[in-house]
Amino acid sequence: MKVFDPVTLGLVLAVLGMGGTLLTLFVLSLIVDLLKRLFPLRRELDSGASTGPRAPAPS
């Protein structure tokens, strides 16, 4: 097991952890956008294939 001082280890984990999580989820959000463009809801609605639930509208 390698030995790091606590501050260095903590900062490395915090920076890489927070940065990595944020960056990964940002990339995933871009991919979801892309998927929605490639497979839009309307096309499937036209062909009667979609089962997407509707969110309740505020009254």
Place this chain on the structure above:
Amino acid sequence: MERALQAGLSGLVAGFSALTISEVIMMAIGCLLLYLAIARGLEPLLLLPIGFGALLVNIPGANLMEPGGVLRVVYDAGVLTELFPILIFIGIGAMTDFGPLLDNPRILLLGAAGQFGIFLTLLIALLLGFPPLQAVSIGVIGAMDGPTAIYVASKYAPELLGAVSVAAYSYMSLVPLIQPPIMRALTTAKEKAVVMPAVRSSASKTTKILFPVVVFIVGSIVAPQGTPLLGTVMLGNLMRESGVVQRLTGMAENELTNIVTLLLGLAIGATMAADKFLTPTTLLVLALGFLAICLDTASGVLFGKLMCAITRGRVNPLIGAAGISAFPMAARVVQVEGQRYNRRNYLLMHAMGANTGGQIGSIMAAAIMLSVIAGLGIG
């Protein structure tokens, strides 16, 4: 005859004579967990078996956690192998509807911000002198995700499993009490009253089917150490969204999750033996776990404020508090708080999106941490 009676009687009173104060205290803690589960309805599915497991393991002379004991068998088979949390993740994936998240994918960022408390707590735990792997396990309490916390603790710090699990599930059930004061303190009256437009369903069935596959592939390549976590939750979700294996989906949602939850709860309770649980370290773990959850909430709300500023007031910062994994309690808290300041405000679906984002975020954060630890050569 008299000697035989004495010998037989000694077998009956052996339990009383061997009972220690520590075991009595642990039994009281077990009863407290049972009370919270039954009378208060706090996470009863887990706190009840955990509480009873704590009673079982602290009966003197029963030796249920000794080699060959029934609790030891369950613990070795399901917790030591990390099997139980992994199986539960299949059920969670099968139960989760990522629809609100797919309708507004940017909300995923709140699911990332809601995990910052993990890393800040980890840093504090290291500064307090905890060994790195124990500090990681303590930080993960902030994921507000029971199976993730159990998975990491059983992998890296099994000696803290009882404290970490009890902290994770207890604080998760206390979200409606912990979060509101932080949300109120960090937002202005104007921000709390921001009205967000209704969420319209915009994700096609194809998108919903591809989503778990893409998240799994991308997430696992970024953080391979988290593949078991991400893989099983996304497998469960793929089963749900594909609609072609309804029997398996139903089984994962019900029978599998129920059986594993019972065994997992008992196994966690079994780690609460008096000599291992009643230590100053346990108190410190509970305190740091609380801090982690407060920091998660604060970072989520602050990131919500940032999104509010960037979008020129189109995002209500309160939904940032839902960027944790405690589903759906955190989303409900946001809805209640939003309505408190603006009766026309319906934040529930936005908060549900952030909450499911928090579920992915917590797994991703743990996966990234495990991979960084492996990269540093300390895992």
